[in-house]
Every structure is written in structure tokens, then in C-alpha cells.
Amino acid sequence: MQDKEFDSQIGVKSTAQRFADHPQLWMSAFASVMTCGLASTGWICNQPWPYYLGVGLFAAHLGHQVTLHT
DSSP: OTTHHHHHHHTOOOHHHHTTTSHHHHHHHHHHHHHHHHHHHHHHTTOOHHHHHHHHHHHHHHHHHHHHHO
């Protein structure tokens, strides 16, 4: 997302340009899918509770980034 202006200057067709209309929606969706994937993988691999704490902290960090930087 940070290079979308540069991408348009040099003529590169990037996902940042494609998702420019609703960047917060797309970033939230991608972060949610990744967080669910991490939690599901932990469940399948019988991870202990610290793993899920880490996933939760990571999800909170992603949510913070999405709200501040889009």
C-alpha cells in the first residue's frame, strides 16, 4: 500500500492500486483469513495456550496497523 503512488508513476499494475478504493476492508479481510489460518493450524497441531496468546497478540497488532495505516 505504501508504494501505490510510485506504482502508478512507473506504470506497474499492483494490488495496492487494485484495492485502492477500499484498502481497510481488504487489509482487514486478509488479516482475518490469516489469523483464522494460524488458529486452525494451531488447533490441528494441538498447540498449547501460549500459541493462541501469540496469535491473539499478533491479530491485535494487525488490527492496530490496519486502522492506523490505511
